[in-house]
Amino acid sequence: MEHETTSVLIVGGSLVGLSAAVFLTSRGIPTVVVERHSGSSLHPRAIGFTPRTIELFRTVGLEARIPQAPPSVRLRRARIESLAGAWFEETDWTPQRKETPTIVYSPCTGAAIAQDKLEPILRERAYELGADIRLSTELVHFEQDTGGVTATLCTRDGHTSTLRAAYLIAADGSRSSIRETLGIGRKGRGLIRIMRSVLFEAPLDAYLARGVSQFEIEQPDMDAFLTTYGDGRWVLMFSDDIERDEDTLRTLIQKAIGRSDLPIKIITTGRWELSALIADRFASGRVFLAGDAAHTLPPSRGGYGANTGIEDAHNLAWKLASVLSGQATPRLLDTYDAERRPIAWLRHQQIFARPDYQEAATPADAATPILDDAAMEFGQLYRSAAVLGAGDELPPAQRPEQWAGQPGTRAPHMWVFVGNEKRSTLDLFQQTWVLLSEEKRWHAVATAVAEELGITLKFIHIGEAIRSVNGESYQTALGLQQGGASLIRPDGYIAWRSLDWPEDAQRTLRDALRAVAATTR
Structure with a gap:
């Protein structure tokens, strides 16, 4: 048998596994991905990717x-008899709040791209960055010890090899065999219903002219859900577990369209469980669960399934990179579960508070306030040892301007000039630790603390290194007073801040960075 080594083994080469590979290899971490299938699924699956993703x-x-979608697009759905028939009602994906301010929260607008079109893009980028991706390869056994994980891999043609990895990411889906082997249970609303679907092609773009892309079909003898992938492909979904032949499916597609004179090409069918379950823990030793292996969240107007999994991968990648590079101790990895599992539960809660799943909601769900998209996408709060000052009294999510630089939240977006180049403040983060302040004295402090702790820390002088495009104060957006500073993690989240200049700035910063970065010194 062959014996190989790598830093991280990812089991599952679909959306979340490929995202994890890209995030890890972009930080220089040797990564192997194994996927038992030969490529992406024939069924496009996810379609909506948020601005945060x-x-x-x-x-x-x-x-x-x-x-990306145009900035002005409002995502809507309609309740209809059929595409060509009566349209009863149109609604926004998320209930709009009249008092919500008009603020540009992101340099990105989100994307309506089918998962089977996005996965090849991720796969190609992972290859470019040096990932070792092995399709038609399955994990058949693994064992972990204090030094790493030993995995037995088998290709489709029966070739067996052994791979030794420092860490393993289980991105092997809702029926994760790795989660089952670890004995990790799940809780949540559970199975809601079995769904059947049919993917087809038809020339129906004319029915998208009103800006609606999701349709609830209501007929006396047919209730179904119809949506488009924006590329000529559509999927018709049934809330039952009835197997239908091709003639029956074609008839039902025609009923949903309301016409029988259009060419229809049936591509494939699907059967899947609509469920809501959250793993009891997202980590066990050197093994981490991500995506559907950690949480299954039913399709929703917030797009909480795939998008949540991708952010799992991003959160975990920088922490693994910090530990593997020797800048952090393994206790930093404990913050993955502490940060991501509450987010999964928050999204579970929001799904059943919203209109789509009212039939599965409990009285407690009905009493849950619906958080707007800006709060859910840009204003979720992390509480962990990698954040200082995020107490239990704080809400789980708010809009960024309500947080005003609160530690545990994403550093806010603002357009700034870096030299003569216009950039988002978000572009200044994501690679290393960053300290921001209008007070120039923090520069010498940051340099001394970085050298003392053996960690990379970049100082950005607000007002000099970066200048606001619109005259807004980034110091104010971060909630800082004169002399204050904000410490940003390598994932763009605020780890700590000093509202003003402290009495002993070097000791204050050193103690804060040592705590949140889990440094080895």
């Missing part, structure tokens, strides 16, 4: 490869 892909050079 595109922000993450922007950090690894992918923004230009993923077509």
